[in-house]
Amino acid sequence: MNTLxxxxxxxxxxxxxxxxxxxxxxxxLAMMGADVIKLGSNRRxxxxxxxxxxxxxxQSKSYAALNLSLPRGLxxxxxxxxxxxxxxxxxxxxxxxxxxxxxxxxxxxNPSIIMVSxxxxxxxxPDKDYVAYGSLxxxxxxWNAVSxxxxxxxxxxxxxADPWVGMELCMVILAALNHRAxxxxxxxxxxxxxxxxxATIPEALIHYQMNEVIKEPMGNKDDWDSPHDVYRCKxxxxxxxxxxxxxxxxxxxxxxxGKEDWISDARFAIAETRQAHATEINSAITRxxxxxxxxxxxxxxxxxxxxxxPSLNYARVFxxxxxxxxxxISKVRTSDGETRALPxxxxxxxxxxxxxxxxxxxxxxxxxxxxLEILGLTRREVSQLIDARIIF
Amino acid sequence: MDCDQSANRYVRCVVVVELMSGVKVLDVGQRISAPYCAxxxxxxxxxxxxxxxxxxxxxxRMGPFPPGDRxxxxxxxxxxxxxxxxxxxxxxxxxxxxxxxxxxxxxxxxIVENLPFRHMxxxxxxxxxxxxxxxxxxxxxxxxxxxxxxxxxxKATDLTLFHMSGNAHELLGPVADPxxxxxxxxxxHQAEFVVGLTAVTATLAALFQRRMTGNGVHVDLxxxxxxxxxxxxxxxxxxxGVPRQARDLSKSTGGSVTAVGGxxxxxxxxxxxxxxxxxxxxxxxxxxxxxxxxTDEKFATRSSRQSNLVELWRLLGKWSCQHSKHDIxxxxxxxRIPCFAVNTISDLLQNEHLIAREFxxxxxxxxxxxxxxxxxxxxxxxxxxxxxxxxxxxxxEHNAQILGKAQ
Numbered sequence: 001m002n003t004l005x006x007x008x009x010x011x012x013x014x015x016x017x018x019x020x021x022x023x024x025x026x027x028x029l030a031m032m033g034a035d036v037i038k039l040g041s042n043r044r045x046x047x048x049x050x051x052x053x054x055x056x057x058x059q060s061k062s063y064a065a066l067n068l069s070l071p072r073g074l075x076x077x078x079x080x081x082x083x084x085x086x087x088x089x090x091x092x093x094x095x096x097x098x099x100x101x102x103x104x105x106x107x108x109x110n111p112s113i114i115m116v117s118x119x120x121x122x123x124x125x126p127d128k129d130y131v132a133y134g135s136l137x138x139x140x141x142x143w144n145a146v147s148x149x150x151x152x153x154x155x156x157x158x159x160x161a162d163p164w165v166g167m168e169l170c171m172v173i174l175a176a177l178n179h180r181a182x183x184x185x186x187x188x189x190x191x192x193x194x195x196x197x198x199a200t201i202p203e204a205l206i207h208y209q210m211n212e213v214i215k216e217p218m219g220n221k222d223d224w225d226s227p228h229d230v231y232r233c234k235x236x237x238x239x240x241x242x243x244x245x246x247x248x249x250x251x252x253x254x255x256x257x258g259k260e261d262w263i264s265d266a267r268f269a270i271a272e273t274r275q276a277h278a279t280e281i282n283s284a285i286t287r288x289x290x291x292x293x294x295x296x297x298x299x300x301x302x303x304x305x306x307x308x309x310p311s312l313n314y315a316r317v318f319x320x321x322x323x324x325x326x327x328x329i330s331k332v333r334t335s336d337g338e339t340r341a342l343p344x345x346x347x348x349x350x351x352x353x354x355x356x357x358x359x360x361x362x363x364x365x366x367x368x369x370x371x372l373e374i375l376g377l378t379r380r381e382v383s384q385l386i387d388a389r390i391i392f
Numbered sequence: 393m394d395c396d397q398s399a400n401r402y403v404r405c406v407v408v409v410e411l412m413s414g415v416k417v418l419d420v421g422q423r424i425s426a427p428y429c430a431x432x433x434x435x436x437x438x439x440x441x442x443x444x445x446x447x448x449x450x451x452x453r454m455g456p457f458p459p460g461d462r463x464x465x466x467x468x469x470x471x472x473x474x475x476x477x478x479x480x481x482x483x484x485x486x487x488x489x490x491x492x493x494x495x496x497x498x499x500x501x502x503i504v505e506n507l508p509f510r511h512m513x514x515x516x517x518x519x520x521x522x523x524x525x526x527x528x529x530x531x532x533x534x535x536x537x538x539x540x541x542x543x544x545x546x547k548a549t550d551l552t553l554f555h556m557s558g559n560a561h562e563l564l565g566p567v568a569d570p571x572x573x574x575x576x577x578x579x580x581h582q583a584e585f586v587v588g589l590t591a592v593t594a595t596l597a598a599l600f601q602r603r604m605t606g607n608g609v610h611v612d613l614x615x616x617x618x619x620x621x622x623x624x625x626x627x628x629x630x631x632x633g634v635p636r637q638a639r640d641l642s643k644s645t646g647g648s649v650t651a652v653g654g655x656x657x658x659x660x661x662x663x664x665x666x667x668x669x670x671x672x673x674x675x676x677x678x679x680x681x682x683x684x685x686x687t688d689e690k691f692a693t694r695s696s697r698q699s700n701l702v703e704l705w706r707l708l709g710k711w712s713c714q715h716s717k718h719d720i721x722x723x724x725x726x727x728r729i730p731c732f733a734v735n736t737i738s739d740l741l742q743n744e745h746l747i748a749r750e751f752x753x754x755x756x757x758x759x760x761x762x763x764x765x766x767x768x769x770x771x772x773x774x775x776x777x778x779x780x781x782x783x784x785x786x787x788x789e790h791n792a793q794i795l796g797k798a799q
Contacts, residue, residue: 002599004607005604006603007598007600007601007722008597008600008601010604022624028593033595037556038408042700043420052625052626052628052629052632053624053625053628053629053636055631055632055670056624056625056627056628057624057625057626064533076577092660097767098773099484100661103773118610121745122749122750122769125744125745125748126744126748127750128723128745129725130725130726130732131729131730131731132621132655132730132732133666133730135653135664135666136653136664136665136730136731136732139655139662139664139665139732139734139735140599140732140734140735141734141740142736142739142740143578143733144734145579145734145736145737146578146579146737147563147576147577147578147579148576148579149576150563153655153662154655154662154664155563155564155576156558156562156564157563157565158562158563158564158626159562159623159626160559160578160582161712162621162622163622163623163624163625164586164589164622166591167531167586167590167593167621168589168769168770170593171432171589171592171593171596172410172770172777174593174597174600174668175411175412175436175596176772177596177600177776178411178412178413178596178599178600178603179409179772179774181600181603182409182413182414183409183448183774185774186774187772187775188750188772189544189770189771189773190770190771191769191770192749192751192770192771194746194769194771195710195746195751195766195767195768195769196694197750197767198740198746198766199766199767199768199769200582200766201468201579201580201737201766202468202469202472202473202579202580202766203455203456203472203579203581203767204579204580204737204768205467205737205741205764206468206471206472206763207456207468207737207763208737208738208741209741209764210456210457210458210459210466210468210644210763211458211459213445214736214737214738215456215737216581218561218575219576219580220576222398222551222772223454223455223456224454224455225549228782229593230551230560230574230576231576232571232574236570236571237458237571237639237640239574239575241551241552241553241554241555241556241560241577242551242552243552244628245549252579255439263428276456277761287632291401294708298559301430302545302546302547305546305547307548307549307551308547308552309546309548309553309555309556310555310556311555311556311560311561311574312555312556312557312558312561312573312628313561313562313636313639314557314558314561314623314626314629314630314636314695315630315636316558317556317557317558317620317623317626317627318626318627318630318631321449322537322541322543322793323617323620325540325541325542326537326538326541326614326617327539327540327557328614328617328620330628332450333395339448340626340631341627341631342627343620343621343624344620345458345592346538346590346612346613346614346616346617346618346620347538347611347612347613347614347617347618348538348539348592348612349594349598349601349609349610349611349612350609350610352609359781367725376403382452384663
């Protein structure tokens with residue numbers, strides 16, 4: 001059987017974004033085979049430059065240096081847009097237009113361009129100019145408010161907004177590419193990071209409308225499934241998460257922890273009554289889990305057909321050999337010359353090659369590829385642009 | 393030709409059609425992930441038929457519900473995830489059910505399912521079976537660990553995925569005693585939503601590829617790897633040997649606050665601030681009326697603020713608790729300081745910015761009534777999004793209409 005090209009081979013993306021969300025979207029597209037050109041300048045470098053995370057936010061891209069603050073630089077950017085399918089940017093609202101790269105001006109260079117603009121609160125509305133970081137948006141959007149425990153300070157929230165938006169921007173770009181393939185038309189997409197987070201908490205929004213009270217956050221517990229919690233294991237800060245989602249799983253759990261007599265106990269017959277007796281149930285489970293390591297408990301429970309898993313930090317996720325066995329993590333020679341294990345994409349298309357996993361570039365690494373090969377400039381023209389501080 | 397300049401400043405004179413117009417999707421999903429994937433495609437104009445077992449999607453029993461009323465047509469999560477879909481019931485273990493399903497599958501572009509591993513295959517309705525009758529089918533299987541994993545038979549839920557993938561360890565921030573305060577999952581079903589979103593992405597990539605090749609494909613999606621992808625920055629830290637923030641407060645560089653930012657108490661809740669750059673800090677001192685602190689050596693630089701964190705946040709809290717979170721957020725943003733009210737769910741539904749952007753979508757349902765649902769974070773200039781086409785289907789609502797046609 002012939003090997004198929006990657007899904008996005010032949011699609012070119014101009015990545016004008018920086019920090020996390022926009023670069024992550026373009027990273028996913030690049031790994032699916034799109035030719036992603038990241039543009040940057042050394043006057044305002046991508047703030048993640050030099051950090052380990054830059055290496056995963058920019059895998060498989062080309063990186064050219066360009067000074068967009070001078071007219072000739074802007075002209076070159078438009079020449080790249082003319083031969084691209086997609087532009088993605090995530091500056092604060094209004095910045096890209098002030099740079100001279102509004103959707104209208106891009107359309108002059110390429111009438112069917114797809115431009116995706118992501119900002120903290122979107123590009124219309126009274127708060128559109130609010131200065132935002134993802135961590136703060138998690139508070140603004142109600143996302144953090146549904147998590148944690150009652151009567152405590154809001155939780156800190158972790159790094160959630162930016163990677164989520166990275167995947168959602170990628171999804172939106174694919175939708176626009178499909179639409180263009182059918183209709184021939186491009187699109188301008190106004191994307192709000194804040195709305196992306198608020199869109200994922202429908203339960204809380206609907207609960208409030210139905211009950212007229214704000215539902216308290218419930219830590220690891222659940223409205224419907226029971227038992228549903230994390231349980232202390234033998235090692236330091238080791239926990240196993242257990243979620244019983246049916247009566248069959250409850251019976252298996254009773255057998256696994258040596259509480260067969262509970263199977264016929266009417267007090268524990270259904271999830272609702274088990275919730276009412278959670279303290280008694282949870283202490284019996286803990287007595288059992290305390291004898292075991294987190295993976296050990298997981299394996300016993302899983303072989304009995306019960307959803308369970310260790311609560312891991314990133315160090316232990318990274319060590320999970322399964323991520324290497326499935327090919328999700330693979331070895332790549334990074335820009336510092338070392339061989340390092342880097343993540344890929346979380347899906348496979350049948351037996352097709354998984355993805356393009358190449359190291360993140362350094363600024364200017366692909367100047368020749370972009371300016372000579374794609375735009376067709378001569379070496380002489382490029383050196384003049386270098387002298388004029390347009391390219392560096 | 394349509395040329396509506398008033399609705400959107402970017403609309404050009406084109407034939408405005410829905411993004412996924414003409415795409416036919418079968419949603420064989422339970423609970424959250426696959427239904428959310430199909431719902432996103434429905435929001436973009438795909439024709440989605442939800443195939444439920446005779447007893448209905450489990451999400452019908454999950455809630456939230458009105459007080460004391462666990463009616464299967466009133467489950468909030470079911471209503472939210474299944475609006476804009478048509479609904480049929482089929483017993484896929486019976487020959488009649490299988491035949492009806494195959495007739496629907498012959499006309500479909502996409503099937504998305506999250507049933508137990510190989511369940512569809514064992515019913516004779518797997519990718520190979522459907523491909524034999526519909527060579528262009530995109531068959532998206534959401535499983536806990538993917539087809540290639542040694543753990544492929546393991547089960548997973550929102551809780552176990554959130555914990556296994558590293559996300560739970562950083563959610564709470566550092567705690568005083570990690571052995572008594574466990575890592576927690578986020579509220580709602582965040583892990584399942586990530587899986588659903590990832591499934592839409594993969595499905596749209598497969599659809600795009602099919603336009604070139606004409607061939608269908610089996611999309612094998614690992615829920616666990618989707619959640620790990622939320623934490624690629626964490627994996628990068630590991631591969632470069634840079635330690636992450638410890639969960640133990642005594643070993644960490646800061647609790648819920650650092651020099652970079654944190655949460656302040658107000659007279660009506662909390663405000664989250666992040667005046668991390670020196671220039672932002674200078675302007676923040678104007679907001680709180682303490683410009684004299686800029687020359688106070690305890691607070692003059694980011695590193696001195698970090699060293700005197702406890703005192704600094706005590707003083708800031710003394711000021712902030714006299715004011716409203718909404719006032720502080722506005723004062724801060726006027727000075728271009730990243731600063732937001734910690735909104736409650738009730739704040740959110742009244743938020744003028746979200747209302748001005750028409751974020752919430754109102755849909756009336758014959759049994760559950762009129763509710764405001766969260767919409768989507770994107771607006772397309774050259775395509776419409778039919779977000780409120782119709783309410784979630786009642787159990788078997790479109791059996792006669794659709795199965796009549798299929799039979």
